[in-house]
Amino acid sequence: MKGMKTVNKKIKSFTILCLLVVLVASVLSSCGSDTGSKEEEKGKVTIKFWTIALQPTFNEYFNTLISEYQKSHPGVTIEWSDYPYDAISNKLLTGIASGNVPDVVNLNTEFANQMASKGALADLTPYLSDEEKSSYFEGIFNSTVLDGKPYALPWYTGTEVLYMNTRLVKQAGLDPKNPPKTRDELNEWARQVKAKTGANGYALTFAARLFPVEGISILNEDKTAAAFNTPEGLSMIQRMQQLIQEGVLVGEDANFDKQIQYYSSEQTAFEIAGPTFINFIKTAAPDVYENTVAVPLPTGKADVRLSNTMNLVVPGKSAAPEQAAEFAKFLTNATNQTSFAKAANTLPSTKESIKDPFFTQNDNKLESEAKVASAESLDKAVDYMVGVPNAGDVNSAIALQLQEIFLNGKDPQQGLDAAEQEVNQVLKQ
Numbered sequence: 001m002k003g004m005k006t007v008n009k010k011i012k013s014f015t016i017l018c019l020l021v022v023l024v025a026s027v028l029s030s031c032g033s034d035t036g037s038k039e040e041e042k043g044k045v046t047i048k049f050w051t052i053a054l055q056p057t058f059n060e061y062f063n064t065l066i067s068e069y070q071k072s073h074p075g076v077t078i079e080w081s082d083y084p085y086d087a088i089s090n091k092l093l094t095g096i097a098s099g100n101v102p103d104v105v106n107l108n109t110e111f112a113n114q115m116a117s118k119g120a121l122a123d124l125t126p127y128l129s130d131e132e133k134s135s136y137f138e139g140i141f142n143s144t145v146l147d148g149k150p151y152a153l154p155w156y157t158g159t160e161v162l163y164m165n166t167r168l169v170k171q172a173g174l175d176p177k178n179p180p181k182t183r184d185e186l187n188e189w190a191r192q193v194k195a196k197t198g199a200n201g202y203a204l205t206f207a208a209r210l211f212p213v214e215g216i217s218i219l220n221e222d223k224t225a226a227a228f229n230t231p232e233g234l235s236m237i238q239r240m241q242q243l244i245q246e247g248v249l250v251g252e253d254a255n256f257d258k259q260i261q262y263y264s265s266e267q268t269a270f271e272i273a274g275p276t277f278i279n280f281i282k283t284a285a286p287d288v289y290e291n292t293v294a295v296p297l298p299t300g301k302a303d304v305r306l307s308n309t310m311n312l313v314v315p316g317k318s319a320a321p322e323q324a325a326e327f328a329k330f331l332t333n334a335t336n337q338t339s340f341a342k343a344a345n346t347l348p349s350t351k352e353s354i355k356d357p358f359f360t361q362n363d364n365k366l367e368s369e370a371k372v373a374s375a376e377s378l379d380k381a382v383d384y385m386v387g388v389p390n391a392g393d394v395n396s397a398i399a400l401q402l403q404e405i406f407l408n409g410k411d412p413q414q415g416l417d418a419a420e421q422e423v424n425q426v427l428k429q
Contacts, residue, residue: 045320046077047327048102050092052310055082061343069330076323092315096120101317103324104331106155109143109383110391112311116144116151117390122314123149127325135334140309140349143383152311153332154349156341158274159305159377160297161370162186163281165199167291168269172196179295183213186270186298190248193269200247202270203254203262206402208395210236212382215302218394219427226423228398229416237405237412244406253403264288272297274308275345275370282366294370296377307381309349347374354378390426397422 054062066078081102083091089111095101107115115121128150133141136154144152166176172193180186190201204210208218208228214236217227243249250262260277262268264285271277282289297305312328314321330336337348338356345367348354359375362368401419404410 044075044077045323046079047104047320047324049078049080049104049327050088050102051080051082051106052088053082053085054106058340058343061340065331065336069327073323073326076327078327096315096317099317101315101319103314103318103320104328105313105315107152107311107313109152109309109311112144112152112313113146113391115313115315116146120316121151122316122318122321122325124151124153124314124325125149127322127329132329135351136332136349137351137378137381139304139380139382140307140378143307143309144311144313152313153328155310155312155332155337156344156346157307157309157349157378157381158347159307159374159381160272160274161294161373161377162297163263163271163273163277163292163294163370165263165266165269165288165291166293168193168197168199168266172269176293180298182298183300187243187248190243190270191246194247197269199266200250200262200268201243202248202268202272203250203252203259204272205255205259206253206399206406208398209306210240210402211398213300213302213304213306215300218398219423224427226420226427229420233416234412237402237416241406241412251406253399253407260284275367275374278366278370289366292366294366294373296373299380303380304382305377305380307378307383309383345371347371347378349378390429393426393429394423397426 049066051062062080066080070076070078088105088107092102092105092107092115112121133150140154140157141150143154144150162179164176164179169176169189172189173196174189174192180189187201193199193201211218211228211233214232216230216233216236219225220227240249244251250268252258254262256273256277259268259271259273260280261284263271264281266288271281278289278294281292299305312332314324314328318324332350334348334350334352337350338353338358340346341348341353342358347359353359354375360372362372398419401410401415401422404418405412405415
């Protein structure tokens with residue numbers, strides 16, 4: 001389902017987006033909605049609600065939910081608009097520049113942080129109680145807290161799990177019923193698989209996320225400078241070089257499509273991915289699908305698991321921020337998150353939701369195993385770009401140097417030095 005792919009993707013072209021946000025920043029103080037102000041004076045408010053690629057699949061669900069909300073909030077009208085994944089960013093920026101500002105918008109964490117760091121989103125502090133804040137998983141909620149201020153409410157989310165080819169694992173003399181718990185254990189399993197079967201362990205995309213998994217911060221505490229160029233960062237890079245040489249890791253910067261190809265052809269025994277991976281492997285290689293199990297993802301030194309969350313934000317120039325925040329809280333409360341997660345086969349970001357039997361019962365099918373494994377990971381879930389300004393450009397700068405090191409043989413220290421310099425330049429923009 002196209003809409004759900006947003007859980008596993010990041011909004012592209014952030015450099016262009018940042019420039020656009022900077023260009024319209026000066027407009028923010030003067031742009032508003034006269035219509036909204038007039039309606040408020042009459043005791044009526046229209047809330048413009050924008051989502052990403054949820055129509056027409058979830059039309060009945062949201063129309064029912066909106067009708068329920070309007071009945072319990074006399075005078076409030078919800079206008080729901082849905083836009084394609086690749087169009088939402090430009091649509092939002094154009095709306096801000098023109099003064100046609102929506103009130104509640106569905107954004108992923110990275111873009112929400114981009115917008116918040118440029119002053120384009122409302123601080124939700126006045127509209128949230130301590131109890132409401134604590135209703136969400138802490139690591140996920142804090143992903144969009146900048147300078148102590150929450151700029152988004154987490155909505156549906158996803159965490160990666162470990163998929164294992166049981167045929168290869170058993171052939172290597174390993175027991176899939178007692179899976180690895182740490183990354184070091186996973187790498188040992190991959191070494192044994194390589195030695196016994198000839199298959200590689202797993203494939204990865206070389207990205208900034210490699211650092212926080214091992215407890216290495218991308219930026220310093222106040223987010224003003226790179227912090228990964230350390231002896232620990234160098235040691236991590238050197239270990240990965242060794243893993244590539246041993247065949248534990250595939251020596252390629254493998255995007256999701258390539259990872260599917262490697263796993264479906266049994267060139268790799270393991271895959272680190274979210275639930276959407278299942279549909280692809282089921283189509284590409286039904287026999288491999290039948291031999292695959294899903295378990296909680298082994299953790300690195302940081303003992304965290306990375307999440308990909310979609311949030312609801314209130315633009316800074318919403319004509320009715322209080323009412324907008326109230327509607328966003330309604331959509332993301334435990335009851336509604338539970339129902340949407342069931343309808344969309346995603347995970348909720350609320351602690352209470354995860355107690356529902358839907359997220360704990362396992363019928364031994366791969367889809368069910370992945371759901372339960374993902375749900376069990378939420379208490380350790382964090383977004384690896386938490387509070388990082390210009391996150392897309394920071395990630396790109398690091399990824400480029402990782403490719404130079406792992407694929408082109410660049411000296412690891414020189415690559416880290418170059419990445420640090422480029423990241424610091426990005427942060428000065």
